[in-house]
Amino acid sequence: xxxxxxxxxxxxxxxxxxxxxxxxxxxxxxxxxxxxxxxxxxxxxxxxxxxxxxxxxxxxxxxxxxxxxxxxxxxxxxxxxxxxxxxxxxxxxxxxxxxxxxxxxxxxxxxxxxxxxxxxxxxxxxxxxxxxxxxxxxxxxxxxxxxxxxxxxxxxxxxxxxxxxxxxxxxxxxxxxxxxxxxxxxxxxxxxxxxxxxxxxxxxxxxxxxxxxxxxxxxxxxxxxxxxxxxxxxxxxxxxxxxxxxxxxxxxxxxxxxxxxxxxxxxxxx
Numbered sequence: 001x002x003x004x005x006x007x008x009x010x011x012x013x014x015x016x017x018x019x020x021x022x023x024x025x026x027x028x029x030x031x032x033x034x035x036x037x038x039x040x041x042x043x044x045x046x047x048x049x050x051x052x053x054x055x056x057x058x059x060x061x062x063x064x065x066x067x068x069x070x071x072x073x074x075x076x077x078x079x080x081x082x083x084x085x086x087x088x089x090x091x092x093x094x095x096x097x098x099x100x101x102x103x104x105x106x107x108x109x110x111x112x113x114x115x116x117x118x119x120x121x122x123x124x125x126x127x128x129x130x131x132x133x134x135x136x137x138x139x140x141x142x143x144x145x146x147x148x149x150x151x152x153x154x155x156x157x158x159x160x161x162x163x164x165x166x167x168x169x170x171x172x173x174x175x176x177x178x179x180x181x182x183x184x185x186x187x188x189x190x191x192x193x194x195x196x197x198x199x200x201x202x203x204x205x206x207x208x209x210x211x212x213x214x215x216x217x218x219x220x221x222x223x224x225x226x227x228x229x230x231x232x233x234x235x236x237x238x239x240x241x242x243x244x245x246x247x248x249x250x251x252x253x254x255x256x257x258x259x260x261x262x263x264x265x266x267x268x269x270x
Contacts, residue, residue, distance in 0.1 A: 003138045019134030020089070024053055026130060027123030034119045034193055044111065045119065051105045052098045052120075059097015060089035067235060091128060091214075092239045098124075114200035114254065121206040122189035129182040136175035139165035143172030144222030152176075164223060172220040181213045200254040207247030211240035 005013045028049040032042035067090060102120070106113045135141040139156055142165040146153050150170065158167035165171070185206075193202050218234045228238055 015137035016134040016140075019130050019137065023127035023130030023134075024049070027120075027127035030126060030190075031119050031123040034122070034190070035116075037194070038115060038119070040111075040116070040119065045116075048102070048105060048111075048116070051101050055101025056094035056098035057089065059100070060091065060094030062097070063090040063093025089131075091131070092236060092243070095124070095243075112199065114203065117200060117203035118193060118196060121203040122186050122193060124206060125182045125186040125189060125210065129179045129186065132175045132179035132182065136173070136179075140223065141175055141178075141221070142166075142223050143174035143177075143220045145169050146172045171222060174217055174220045174222075177220060178214070178217045181217065182210075185209060185213060198254055198256045200250055204247045204250035204254065207250070208244045209247075211244035211247065215240045 003014050003016060005015045005018055007013070028045060031049075032045040035042055035045045102116075103113060105111075106116055132141070142156070145166075148170045150172075152173060153170035154173045154176075155170050156165040156167050188209075189202055189206055192205060196202050215237045218237045218240075221234060221236075224234045227234055
């Protein structure tokens with residue numbers, strides 16, 4: 001595998017950037033189609049999209065820099081801090097950045113926050129499915145060593161343009177685990193969207209469900225330098241606890257539509 005897709009003159013295009021871009025585009029397109037079901041124009045979603053992209057990239061990069069400062073940035077922080085085409089976006093940081101930016105934008109434009117959140121939730125999972133393929137091509141977010149007899153084990157070649165993955169060692173393909181789980185989750189959330197009982201339900205289920213899926217995949221990750229809770233939890237698993245808690249709380253506190261009131265016809269007396 002090579003992290004570089006192609007070069008045009010002095011411009012180097014990386015697979016990671018291509019798949020992240022595809023994820024954003026697929027997410028916006030599918031969200032625009034869902035928006036029409038609830039009376040929101042696709043143009044509103046397309047206008048909203050660039051704000052989410054900027055917020056997601058900034059948030060994802062900030063958390064990556066914080067998490068991997070000693071390994072990737074301490075010796076040469078500039079200009080590597082800004083080289084996102086090399087990889088290095090932490091998903092949870094991107095999610096938090098996009099949520100904060102999205103709330104600001106929706107309040108500013110006086111759009112229904114929870115209704116739009118439900119529209120976007122399945123697309124977040126779809127975008128992540130694309131993004132993890134980019135991680136695979138880049139060699140980041142790799143898994144821990146596994147038995148060479150594991151049928152789906154992957155071995156990275158000794159190319160130095162890969163980002164950190166050990167070469168010549170059979171590894172769990174955690175990028176594919178995450179991608180396939182997110183793709184399945186996308187179809188479930190898209191199904192739930194058509195059957196939701198209240199605004200915010202799909203987004204809340206996404207938060208709780210993704211936290212569980214991510215925590216599962218984290219048990220196979222091999223790229224974390226530090227573990228917590230006595231060495232049993234990755235940083236993402238700790239964040240997942242908080243994200244799951246927020247999702248569960250939202251499921252209980254978000255307002256439900258009031259049941260329709262039926263007035264019995266008045267009996268006439270004569």
